[in-house]
Amino acid sequence: MHPPDVLSQSITHFLTASLNILPDTVDILWSITEDIVWTMPSSAKANASDEAAFRTHGHKLGLTKCTLYPPTKVCINPDCTAWQCGLLLKKEEYQRVVLFTHGEGAHPGWMVHLRCQACNTNYQSNYSVKGQLRTYYAGLPQFIQVSDHQFVELELAMQWTDLMQIAYVTLFTSNIIVYTLYSVLATNCAHMYGIAQARGSCTNNNSDWQFESSLTTEQVWDSFTLLALLDY
Template sequence: MSATAPPPSMSAPLTTAADPPDISELFASVQSHTLLANLSFNNFATFLCRTKILKEDILQPQPYNVSIFCAPNFLPQSVKAFLAASLDMPLDVVDVLWSFTKDIVWELPSSAEASADDEDAFRTYGHELGLTKRTLYPPIKICANHECAAWQRGSLLKKEEPRRIVLFTHGEGAKPGWTVHLKCRVANFDEECNTNYQANYSVKGGLQTYY
């Protein structure tokens, strides 16, 4: 997940990523927690895969001052509901498992690679929640205009405009998906540049700029 470098001084600091736990520490935590006593390795691996695919969907609903470099402490309700339904897992188990694995997930590359089971899971449980494994987000999370008040404060782009799309792929044909445009429009800021960031370009005042 890429992002524009943060300004040197801002009211909402973007902290560096936390170090993920080593494998022995992780499995000891999982093994000792009563809610995870019956967790299978297959469900554990699938949880990592699906949360990795949904990293952008996990980040976008967070408060504007959340760091893009650290895993959020809480999952959005839609993501949590999808994981619970698709893995046949109680919601409280999803919460605990996320608390143990979030720093690992945040280190994994964002990717739409998925198995046939993942495809079925998104189609069966994700689409009704607005989740697909093919959602196009802008690579920029902070306004790139250095004259903008939002950039100076280091605030995340939060004004989102999702649209349903059809993605035409080489290997799998036409697939349902979403594209999310992020607009620089933050409440209580004196100046807003209203730049619209799309998947591969931005638009400001009629000028279209490719990244």
């Protein structure tokens, strides 16, 4: 893929506002640097000023730091004619989500669905859906989907899993008691995450993003369960 000759209006408005430059200057800079910028790897973590820019100028334009894509660009259904021909997935659908991260709190994001027009398989960030069948991809994703619009960063889910496993090995052996302990730990993890997010320097108030950025006990527990199943 080649970089676009002209940036979209939303990108231009974001750069104009966040960098305090004129739209004509954005166009000139893009014409000079487009090939370099297009091939640069995405930064894994943004600094505080980047986060502030997205929060102040980007969110109202529908722009966020992170967008989640399916790990494949072609249909991987072996019964599909598109898979046999190696055709690219083309039909895109965008969905607003909230990302719970290990070190930067909760952030708005986008998830992109790709749909095969031949067999109608819907490819999402963690899994594909064909009819009523959900198939998870191999390996561990960077973000684990714990509800329709919420994702937990893998590093954060692994931290919660470590806490639960340590408590299990050290204190209990009964399945019933262990489940109760896990529920308590999940509640504590959600509570501590909320406190840390409130105190963090990168905390956002994403009330304009449609979905709540507060973590629930059920989402912590689901991240533990899904991580265990995917890792197994």
